[in-house]
Amino acid sequence: MDDYRKRIIDNILKDELDAMGAVVLEGPKACGKTTSAQQASGSVIYMDDPLRRTQYLQMVDTDMNYILSGATPRLIDEWQIAPKIWDAVRFEVDHRRKDGQFILTGSAVPPKEDKELMKHSGTGRFSWLRMRPMSLWESSDSSGDVSLSSLFKQSDDTPIRGQNRLALYDIAFIMCRGGWPKAVDKGMNKTALRQAINYYEAIVRIDISRVDDVERDEHRTRRIMRSYARHQGAQVSAKTILDDIAENDTVELSDKTVYSYINALKSIFVIEDMPAWNPNLRSKSAIRSS
Numbered sequence: 001m002d003d004y005r006k007r008i009i010d011n012i013l014k015d016e017l018d019a020m021g022a023v024v025l026e027g028p029k030a031c032g033k034t035t036s037a038q039q040a041s042g043s044v045i046y047m048d049d050p051l052r053r054t055q056y057l058q059m060v061d062t063d064m065n066y067i068l069s070g071a072t073p074r075l076i077d078e079w080q081i082a083p084k085i086w087d088a089v090r091f092e093v094d095h096r097r098k099d100g101q102f103i104l105t106g107s108a109v110p111p112k113e114d115k116e117l118m119k120h121s122g123t124g125r126f127s128w129l130r131m132r133p134m135s136l137w138e139s140s141d142s143s144g145d146v147s148l149s150s151l152f153k154q155s156d157d158t159p160i161r162g163q164n165r166l167a168l169y170d171i172a173f174i175m176c177r178g179g180w181p182k183a184v185d186k187g188m189n190k191t192a193l194r195q196a197i198n199y200y201e202a203i204v205r206i207d208i209s210r211v212d213d214v215e216r217d218e219h220r221t222r223r224i225m226r227s228y229a230r231h232q233g234a235q236v237s238a239k240t241i242l243d244d245i246a247e248n249d250t251v252e253l254s255d256k257t258v259y260s261y262i263n264a265l266k267s268i269f270v271i272e273d274m275p276a277w278n279p280n281l282r283s284k285s286a287i288r289s290s
Contacts, residue, residue, distance in 0.1 A: 017100035020127040021093030027131035028269040029107040032181045037103045042071030048078040064088045079104040086118040093125045109267040133179030211267045224261050
């Protein structure tokens, strides 16, 4: 693909394929998982192809070899549509005794009832990678003059310096646009801003309920996401979010209901908890302190 924008995960994916039999590449929809995986794959099957989805699901039950056969690494896109693929890939990796056999991409975590079909954890056979929207370097909005790896490798007094070439307006625009590949390709055009807006609409209208086939309220989802955004970078409990949305809700909500929405959003990689900073020190406080 001549117009492919290189991603940081490209080299990481290749390293994992050299180390493990199968790699699971997870992340939100439209962040570039399939496109990046295709660069490293030898063949591909799209499980969510609307013209062949029913046929593929039948083949999973009757002839799994049809799904798994192909030049390696074999890319199985949106594998979670048929959770039985998981154990079949694990079995195939065991018997081929070779690394770099499969890449499984998915934009959602299988619901609990589907996970019960997955009898093996995948330990020793699978590697997991999380992909996110583009960084400023990947979208070419940053020159990359200052590299974190260079900062740590620098052994002499050679100065490391860079210059910001973006105006304040450009920085504000990029923050609102985000790192979605389709938005990045539209440049500094106002239509680029519509990508994040339409992505949000799809989440609250459809994806929040489709992730586990549980009907969820669109307007309640909007309020929960707005509360999450308000508390970005802060430590808050479900009760705090509940207090944010309770005033405008027609029914009395519980913590369990809020967690249901939050877990659904996490399952489709819309929200992600940021781990607390923890220095690599041999200190009991790093373990005992919350």
